[in-house]
Amino acid sequence: MGLEKFDPTLAGHDLVQDLKWDPALRAEFKDNERAVLDRYPLRPEERRAIEERDFRTLYDIGFHPYLGGQLSRFIYGNDAARGALIANKKLIASLTGQK
């Protein structure tokens, strides 16, 4: 699994970029993820994969893995010693079919 399926047109990439750049959007994503997702022209399968934390499917439809890793940190945690480690494990579990 690499970059061979990468699709630069997925709107989910913009979502991740905006979450990085906008603390208010990040807070809203935590409180009301659906409202945030509604504002992005996500493809149905792309949105479903985000909602179901299904990174395997997300990557299969062309999501960039680097931004996928960051998406996992928005969801599960971003601090080096704890949250990010949980995010890593959750991400790997999804990608390797362990969940």
Place this chain on the structure above:
Amino acid sequence: MAEIVFAAGIPHAPAIVGLFDKATPEQQKVVRHTYAGLSGGLRRARPDLIIAFANDHMTNSRIIAYPDFLIGMAAEHTGPHEWFKPWIGCRDYVVKGSPEAAEVLFRGMSRRGVRMFGSRQPLKFDDNISVPSVLLELDTLGVPLVPVMQNCTVPPFPDQHRCYEVGQKLSDLIRHDFPAEMRVALIGSGGLSHEPGGARYLFIDEAFDRWFIDLCVAADHKRMLRELTIEKMEAAGSGGTAELLAWVVVMGAIGEKPGQSFGYAICSDFRCGIGAVAWNLAA
């Protein structure tokens, strides 16, 4: 004529700051030795300007309008960008920039056929610039920094041949466009093997890392350009390892010079192989 007085390839894995305590004493020793050696070498070189090429990591631009090279033209560079602070775990820093040198770089590379982009607004930095800035203490050095954020992750991105060519043109620019007597330090920030966000997130390709360091030390650039393909780097960690192309820019600028390694550390908590090379420009 301006000259390159320091050149190094430097790792920037965030965990070597934020998870440093998770490493064994031996691994910590390698990290300390690496950055002490690089910092000492940089200071002994007495540069007037530092130009650092580093993987942008999609930190500054949208993926649908992504520059291969983005020059930081601001008068001051600060970091880390707020979202990355808990991820990196490093202190804040402020490094002065050089809008004048950045303009010379932008103009000169454009005239030499390299399409770069520039930002007069401060760029956002994650570990790419933040880790070298903090561990080399660039904020206390008093030397202006011009960061060049490189596309090493959004396909298609410049391969080893193009990056080497960019480095050669950079060398010509430094010698002919910068003020005479200017002393320039070049840093390629990135590596070694890692696969951020991938199924092999915790995988480190030790064999590749040791091969690559040996390659940099040996100064056989024909072999490097033949063997250090994007495919090989992707196999050693997709979406991450190819940021070693920032080192290739530096090697293109200095030509075939032997390098000095500071050792190698492999620690799964770092999620990245750790090693650096400083090149002997007097050789």
